[in-house]
Amino acid sequence: GQQLNQSPQSMFIQEGEDVSMNCTSSSIFNTWLWYKQEPGEGPVLLIALYKAGELTSNGRLTAQFGITRKDSFLNISASIPSDVGIYFCAGSSADAGGTSYGKLTFGQGTILTVHP
Amino acid sequence: NAGVMQNPRHLVRRRGQEARLRCSPMKGHSHVYWYRQLPEEGLKFMVYLQKENIIDESGMPKERFSAEFPKEGPSILRIQQVVRGDSAAYFCASSSNSNTEAFFGQGTRLTVV
Numbered sequence: 001g002q003q004l005n006q007s008p009q010s011m012f013i014q015e016g017e018d019v020s021m022n023c024t025s026s027s028i029f030n031t032w033l034w035y036k037q038e039p040g041e042g043p044v045l046l047i048a049l050y051k052a053g054e055l056t057s058n059g060r061l062t063a064q065f066g067i068t069r070k071d072s073f074l075n076i077s078a079s080i081p082s083d084v085g086i087y088f089c090a091g092s093s094a095d096a097g098g099t100s101y102g103k104l105t106f107g108q109g110t111i112l113t114v115h116p
Numbered sequence: 117n118a119g120v121m122q123n124p125r126h127l128v129r130r131r132g133q134e135a136r137l138r139c140s141p142m143k144g145h146s147h148v149y150w151y152r153q154l155p156e157e158g159l160k161f162m163v164y165l166q167k168e169n170i171i172d173e174s175g176m177p178k179e180r181f182s183a184e185f186p187k188e189g190p191s192i193l194r195i196q197q198v199v200r201g202d203s204a205a206y207f208c209a210s211s212s213n214s215n216t217e218a219f220f221g222q223g224t225r226l227t228v229v
Contacts, residue, residue: 004158006158033217035220040222040223041222041223042120042207042209042220042221042222042223043159043207043220044220045217045219048217088158088159090158090159094214094215101211101214101215101216101217101218102147102149102164102209102210102211102214102217102218103149103161103164103172104151104159104161104218105161106151106158106159106160107158108157108158109156109157109158
């Protein structure tokens, strides 16, 4: 089946630093999404990318959908303590053929720790 | 507007018992997805349902697991004769149709003792 490889597995950074994480896949996805999960909670959608090459920002977060449709990265600028959590990439094969956007393949996650 | 509601939040079952996990989608959403998350792993798709229909169950284990989304009431994920390996967090997500993103609930943490 489809698999996503997410790296790094964990990051320990100082408050104010920028963060970058990425995801690669052996197969093509039509949509890439980035989620954040905090302890005891469900994933919360941060950014959704729909077109190859698309670069999208949401506040201090920026994500790009790779041209090959097999990779994506997420950058967080000027990190703050509340950025702590697990960040997941997810791919969807949703298309006009009817595959749903809600059926996702998730990466293994990047655990982010921010030291004040 | 309440989000996706899952209950119970925590569930403890002895080996061999049945576990029933409930999910009430967001208001106006008729598409429901169930995912399982093992410790320190990403979420794995299990099943996609639309009111009264199973659309895609490609991620469901062949035995002991079943899901339903009746015309009235919440979606139910049922695990019969639970084993220790079933211990995980189970998340439900809902969407208004197949062409929009799904929103996740807070999950049910199942522990099998």
